[in-house]
Amino acid sequence: MTKKVVLVIEYDGSEYKGWQAQKYGVPSVQENLEKALAVIANHPVKVICAGRTDSGVHASAQVVHFETDVERNDRAWTLGVNTYLPSDIRVVAARYVADDFHARFSALSRRYRYVIYQSAFCPAILANGVTWTYKTLNVEKMKEAAAVFLGTHDFSSFRAIGCQANTPIRTILNFDVQQIGQYIVLDVRANAFLHHMIRNFAGVLMSIGAGEKPVSWAKVTLDAKDRTKGGITAPPTGLYFVDVQYPDSFNVPVCQLGPHFLPYVEESDYDVSS
The missing domain is CATH 3.30.70.660 (Pseudouridine synthase I, catalytic domain, C-terminal subdomain)
Incomplete structure (x- = not known):
């Protein structure tokens, strides 16, 4: 039975020509992630992200989803996948989600x-x-x-x-x-x-x-x-x-606002509209 998995990804985009997989030989975050996931899933994996980033742009909480027919625990989708990723890309959270979740179109x-x-x-x-x-x-x-x-x-x-x-x-x-x-x-x-x-x-x-x-x-x-x-x-x-907001019903993992070298500050503390 096919299930949907959501991941939260952190990456340093300095060495990549953006998020999206491109022609052969052009380094991208998506290509590296899909290759690592395929090892753990034991089948080809296609991921969809919440928002593409350009060449040199980073992410502390990119959200992606993919579909799989294998059963793996959260540890496999995080630590296991990280074993096969370069050091500047990391999965920081994983969770099975409802079939109607979409990393891009479900975002508020x-x-x-x-x-x-x-x-x-x-x-x-x-x-x-x-x-x-x-x-x-x-x-x-x-x-x-x-x-x-x-x-x-x-x-x-x-x-x-x-x-x-x-x-x-x-x-x-x-x-x-x-x-x-x-x-x-x-x-x-x-x-x-x-x-x-x-x-x-x-x-x-x-x-x-x-x-x-x-x-x-x-x-x-x-x-x-x-x-x-x-x-x-x-x-x-x-x-x-740094963040994507979804309806609470999807139960998407929430990570501390990044990048990690900055102190955490609540958005409401400095909302210029207030």
Whole structure:
């Protein structure tokens, strides 16, 4: 009898050309995971994820599902699968779920964190895990600008030119800018995201934080509905897929919000809409 399994995956995307399996010889997270799962399942496995990530982008809680007709315990789907994965990809939770669960289509919202490291010197540690800036950023101005993006809007100014989404309309449920030591964290939750959307948000907010643009530029950019008016696309190195929300009835494993080098902070503690 075929059953459905949900996994929560953590990975460092530095060495991969994104989540999605591609042509032979192009390293991807999906391909590595499917190969490892096939060993434990003893049959080919196809996984579906909650949200694809681009080249160089990381995840602390990517959610995937797959179908299998074999019985394995949670330990096999976690520690067993990890034995066959490279060290920069790990399964951190596993559970059998209802047949009607779908990692992508059952999701109510997705959440990303963009981590900026503010220092006079480029870091040697976590060089591929943060976006470095030598500029002094005004967090309060960035937070004020971020509030403009809350709600449902046409985000054409923040989608990549090659974005294949059917519509640029998205709903931002929470957008915070928080300083934690030398880290500045953009924390964004939405029903769904456009290609490069978070990185384009980051590019605009970093320009505002550095004093290169006024706070009002965020709304001007949003209203323009034109990607050419949206400033730079920030690097992928600081971007993390950190959470997916599902109906409680599916009982999907919930992991502590990452990335793990940041302290845990409840979303309600810094919701800019409050």
